[in-house]
Amino acid sequence: MWFPVLSACLRGRAVSKSGFVVASLCPKHREANVSHFSHSAGRCSQTCQALIYRKHGDPSRVVELEDAPVPQTGAKEVLVKLLASPINPSDVNMIQGTYAILPDLPAVGGNEGVAQVIEVGSQVKSLKTGDWVIPRDAGLGTWRTEAVLAEDEVISVPNSIPLLSAATLGVNPCTAFRMLSDFEDLRPGDSVIQNAANSGVGQAVIQIAAARGISTINIIRDRPDFTQLSDRLKAIGASHVIREESLRRPEMKELFKTCSKPKLALNGVGGKSATELLRHLQVGGSMVTYGGMSKQPVTVPVSALIFKDVKVCGFWVTQWKRDHSHDERVFRAMLDELCSLIQQGKLTAPACKELCLRDYKKALDAALQPFTSSKQVLIM
Numbered sequence: 567m568w569f570p571v572l573s574a575c576l577r578g579r580a581v582s583k584s585g586f587v588v589a590s591l592c593p594k595h596r597e598a599n600v601s602h603f604s605h606s607a608g609r610c611s612q613t614c615q616a617l618i619y620r621k622h623g624d625p626s627r628v629v630e631l632e633d634a635p636v637p638q639t640g641a642k643e644v645l646v647k648l649l650a651s652p653i654n655p656s657d658v659n660m661i662q663g664t665y666a667i668l669p670d671l672p673a674v675g676g677n678e679g680v681a682q683v684i685e686v687g688s689q690v691k692s693l694k695t696g697d698w699v700i701p702r703d704a705g706l707g708t709w710r711t712e713a714v715l716a717e718d719e720v721i722s723v724p725n726s727i728p729l730l731s732a733a734t735l736g737v738n739p740c741t742a743f744r745m746l747s748d749f750e751d752l753r754p755g756d757s758v759i760q761n762a763a764n765s766g767v768g769q770a771v772i773q774i775a776a777a778r779g780i781s782t783i784n785i786i787r788d789r790p791d792f793t794q795l796s797d798r799l800k801a802i803g804a805s806h807v808i809r810e811e812s813l814r815r816p817e818m819k820e821l822f823k824t825c826s827k828p829k830l831a832l833n834g835v836g837g838k839s840a841t842e843l844l845r846h847l848q849v850g851g852s853m854v855t856y857g858g859m860s861k862q863p864v865t866v867p868v869s870a871l872i873f874k875d876v877k878v879c880g881f882w883v884t885q886w887k888r889d890h891s892h893d894e895r896v897f898r899a900m901l902d903e904l905c906s907l908i909q910q911g912k913l914t915a916p917a918c919k920e921l922c923l924r925d926y927k928k929a930l931d932a933a934l935q936p937f938t939s940s941k942q943v944l945i946m
Contacts, residue, residue: 613634613636625930658930760831856882919942
């Protein structure tokens with residue numbers, strides 16, 4: 567069965583139609599850097615492969631690898647070849663039907679990734695063939711081999727950075743960057759405390775903070791490989807790595823003899839874990855919630871509000887991007903700074919496991935497992 571696949575209407579307006587072209591399922595990384603196609607080389611077929619779901623539910627049951635049609639490239643559109651796309655919690659939640667924004671069905675999965683421009687429309691000004699691009703916003707459907715997208719739906723990134731860094735740039739590093747920049751005036755020597763420190767956001771927080779001279783107190787759940795995980799986080803710049811169970815133990819007092827009380831707490835878990843973070847904030851500090859992996863509400867002690875004057879707020883990078891869509895300079899400046907850190911070796915991709923598109927069921931199953939420390943990335 568053939569059908570057009572439409573991008574979701576996620577800004578309160580219709581988004582241009584998206585389409586596909588057949589491409590290799592699992593190209594080599596080195597080929598991604600050198601395959602600069604001419605304007606006329608992009609269209610060799612009228613279909614491509616995409617991970618499509620027609621109803622909400624368990625991703626392993628509702629997502630299928632199918633052929634999908636490709637429209638011609640319009641004057642203000644580009645034809646792109648997807649190179650790599652991760653599986654994020656938000657992608658899973660979208661398929662399950664529990665996320666804050668949901669595309670019209672049928673839909674292509676995936677909200678993040680990196681693609682290479684292989685054909686440009688006659689009125690496209692900001693992009694050329696060979697450029698690497700990432701989505702500006704959620705909802706484009708990146709789990710597919712190729713697509714036709716509007717020029718303003720993507721933004722360029724250097725094709726000199728590692729493929730996995732580019733593929734995982736648009737969500738977690740941007741979330742970490744904004745939370746470290748927008749809520750407290752953090753200076754070298756200050757400290758930040760965070761749970762879910764082994765997550766993609768957590769690893770980005772560690773590295774960006776380290777580059778700014780900011781200490782990080784990183785909380786992770788106890789697990790059999792705690793020591794190995796702790797060593798890995800310290801290797802990328804973590805100042806302290808602590809088991810969640812230790813937050814109420816005397817060793818925290820010892821820690822704060824050598825480390826300043828944190829101005830900022832970053833919560834990706836919720837429940838008791840968030841409450842414990844609040845207890846260690848300095849007076850007037852902020853706790854920013856960006857996720858709720860425990861699926862438990864955040865409970866704020868009255869004493870923290872009255873006697874410590876803490877600020878409790880939330881952050882969603884998708885909303886930030888939309889709020890700043892009128893001024894590309896802010897988004898561009900953030901991406902430029904993040905890419906500079908990547909080029910300097912100060913910001914690396916999270917631990918990733920690469921799988922070909924045809925192995926999507928294995929990738930989805932792995933992404934749903936508890937205590938997962940590796941991000942599943944689909945290589946197209």
